[in-house]
Ligand SMILES: [Zn+2]
């Protein structure tokens with residue numbers, strides 16, 4: 114994740130205007146083949162707001178959760 118502040122986004126994702134890095138999703142106008150997921154918590158899991166991939170709570174914790182205290 115870059116430190117630049119000029120960003121452009123649409124419903125595909127978010128891109129840095131300064132360095133061209135894809136910050137979220139597939140980037141502005143789909144610049145990347147892979148999605149930088151942005152997870153939104155739902156009732157029984159997490160859904161990526163860009164590609165709509167869904168993970169249940171347990172799987173999400175395994176990939177992204179903080180291991181401290183487990
Ligand atoms: Zn940047």
Ligand SMILES: [Zn+2]
Pocket residue numbers: 138148149150151161162163164165166
């Ligand atoms: Zn995604």
